[in-house]
Amino acid sequence: MPAATLTRKAVASHNTAEDLWCIIDHKVYDLTDFVDAHPGGSVVLAQVAGTDATSAFYNLHRQEVLQKYSSMCIGTLEGETPEVIEQVPGALSTVPYAEPTWLRPEFKSPYYKESHRKLQKAMRLFTDKYVTPEAQEKERDGTYISQELIDRMAENGILAMRLGPGKHLHGKTFMGAVKGEEFDYFHDLVVAQEMVRANARGFQDGNMAGMVISLTAVRQWLKDEKLRDQITEECLSGKKKICLAITEAFAGSDVASIRTTAEKTPDGKHWIINGTKKWITNGVFCDYFVTGCKTKKGFSVILIPRSEAVETSPIKTSYSAAAGTSYIQFDNVKVPANHLLGEEDNGFTVIMSNFNHERWMMSCANIRQSRVVVEECLKWANQRIVFSKPLITQPVIRAKIAKMISHVEANQAWLENVTYQMCSLSYAEQGKLLGGPIGLLKSFATRSAHEIADEAVNIFGGRGLTQTGMGRVVEMFHRTYKFDAILGGAEEILADLGVRQALKSMPKAML
Numbered sequence: 001m002p003a004a005t006l007t008r009k010a011v012a013s014h015n016t017a018e019d020l021w022c023i024i025d026h027k028v029y030d031l032t033d034f035v036d037a038h039p040g041g042s043v044v045l046a047q048v049a050g051t052d053a054t055s056a057f058y059n060l061h062r063q064e065v066l067q068k069y070s071s072m073c074i075g076t077l078e079g080e081t082p083e084v085i086e087q088v089p090g091a092l093s094t095v096p097y098a099e100p101t102w103l104r105p106e107f108k109s110p111y112y113k114e115s116h117r118k119l120q121k122a123m124r125l126f127t128d129k130y131v132t133p134e135a136q137e138k139e140r141d142g143t144y145i146s147q148e149l150i151d152r153m154a155e156n157g158i159l160a161m162r163l164g165p166g167k168h169l170h171g172k173t174f175m176g177a178v179k180g181e182e183f184d185y186f187h188d189l190v191v192a193q194e195m196v197r198a199n200a201r202g203f204q205d206g207n208m209a210g211m212v213i214s215l216t217a218v219r220q221w222l223k224d225e226k227l228r229d230q231i232t233e234e235c236l237s238g239k240k241k242i243c244l245a246i247t248e249a250f251a252g253s254d255v256a257s258i259r260t261t262a263e264k265t266p267d268g269k270h271w272i273i274n275g276t277k278k279w280i281t282n283g284v285f286c287d288y289f290v291t292g293c294k295t296k297k298g299f300s301v302i303l304i305p306r307s308e309a310v311e312t313s314p315i316k317t318s319y320s321a322a323a324g325t326s327y328i329q330f331d332n333v334k335v336p337a338n339h340l341l342g343e344e345d346n347g348f349t350v351i352m353s354n355f356n357h358e359r360w361m362m363s364c365a366n367i368r369q370s371r372v373v374v375e376e377c378l379k380w381a382n383q384r385i386v387f388s389k390p391l392i393t394q395p396v397i398r399a400k401i402a403k404m405i406s407h408v409e410a411n412q413a414w415l416e417n418v419t420y421q422m423c424s425l426s427y428a429e430q431g432k433l434l435g436g437p438i439g440l441l442k443s444f445a446t447r448s449a450h451e452i453a454d455e456a457v458n459i460f461g462g463r464g465l466t467q468t469g470m471g472r473v474v475e476m477f478h479r480t481y482k483f484d485a486i487l488g489g490a491e492e493i494l495a496d497l498g499v500r501q502a503l504k505s506m507p508k509a510m511l
């Protein structure tokens with residue numbers, strides 16, 4: 001903070017466009033050189049020259065604007081202290097409901113231990129310092145994640161943690177918080193829910209989401225141990241990138257209808273793969289493709305390395321090109337036979353078991369992102385003056401926020417319950433018992449997101465449709481929440497899966 005102490009009287013004398021000071025939150029800003037560069041124009045600044053513009057400022061800007069332009073601050077008012085809370089990297093939000101219950105000092109939770117809390121602190125700082133700045137930049141310009149950030153995540157073991165608990169974590173300690181052997185699904189949840197706070201939906205998928213949903217399958221199902229360890233090492237060290245290639249123009253959730261074929265060569269030593277894939281996240285920049293193929297008597301999953309016979313091209317979607325969403329052509333690709341995951345013609349087992357973690361991860365992220373929107377709405381409604389009163393004084397606004405909070409809190413509680421079951425059940429039991437509940441959870445979380453996005457835009461008005469400034473979080477959420485409702489299994493399919501799975505354990509007798 002600048003050392004100069006100034007008086008309101010002194011500020012009042014700098015009241016022209018050529019010599020323009022104003023007060024914001026008890027601090028004095030010299031805006032003389034900024035007048036012509038101000039995105040809101042020079043006229044509005046001339047109107048507040050020499051005055052206290054605090055309420056005018058907060059009616060239109062996010063607090064972070066002041067942090068970005070802090071060099072224009074020339075002093076503090078005599079005998080006055082700033083009231084606005086500055087955002088510090090790594091800190092928890094003090095806005096009610098902005099953090100899940102377990103992170104609010106006044107509440108308790110049975111699920112989280114010391115290592116979860118330590119990991120949360122480290123992940124929050126890492127996200128604030130390294131992920132968010134790059135995420136915001138890439139989301140805007142649509143370029144792909146930097147190797148620098150990938151390397152940093154690899155060095156800190158973040159890429160490895162994102163695969164979830166397992167042997168790949170053993171023998172190491174992560175972020176000074178948790179031993180690999182102790183890493184459980186609540187640690188996994190912490191990593192997912194902290195990273196999503198970077199609030200850049202396209203970049204979030206561009207940030208190795210393909211690896212999270214495909215390397216898990218390689219680890220679980222690739223039989224050739226040497227090859228499996230090689231791929232794991234290459235991807236977790238950030239040297240190579242991998243994605244999941246299942247959907248096609250011919251088949252989305254209807255995996256059985258895919259047309260990409262894999263045929264064995266007569267000597268049985270190779271697969272020859274032909275076909276196309278569509279909507280493949282990260283495909284544009286990946287080195288390996290975990291690919292669903294039609295085989296003689298069914299469906300199989302095969303690991304395909306990039307070669308000249310693999311062609312990827314970007315697909316433009318409504319979120320940022322930073323996701324690397326691609327269309328892929330396999331034109332007589334030749335792959336060694338040991339690249340098969342699981343059993344030939346039994347690829348559904350591979351895909352289905354892998355889906356649980358993917359859908360659960362998506363629920364973690366979507367529910368946390370919904371909470372960020374609740375925080376934004378609370379902040380905005382509290383700060384925005386409409387008809388001479390803060391927006392929050394309107395009962396209709398409070399009713400909208402009540403609905404949003406209820407959705408988020410209910411979903412987080414359900415998520416934690418499911419996560420607890422994941423920690424308590426074996427991998428095989430999870431496959432049998434949790435496919436339905438996780439399907440229902442993801443499906444309901446995205447229905448909630450639909451409601452939350454809708455209400456949030458109405459609270460923000462035009463700003464909820466504007467990509468810069470106060471409404472940017474809400475605009476992003478409203479434009480992109482549908483990705484979670486479609487990717488990893490469409491909402492309706494997952495809801496139906498939940499009920500069909502429940503029916504399997506229905507008592508046979510009439511009740």
Ligand code: HEM
Pocket residue numbers: 022024029031038039040041044045048053056057060061062065066069072468469470
């Ligand atoms: C330190 C002082 C200021 C800085 C650094 C600043 C910076 C900015 C920036 C970066 C924007 C773009 C939108 C955003 O990112 O939020 C903006 C927009 C705007 N600013 Fe300022 N501003 C300052 C003071 C003021 C004051 C005192 C007023 C009014 C009295 C004002 C009125 C506006 C208006 C009307 C817009 C357009 C907002 C919109 O479209 O919603 N600004 N300003």
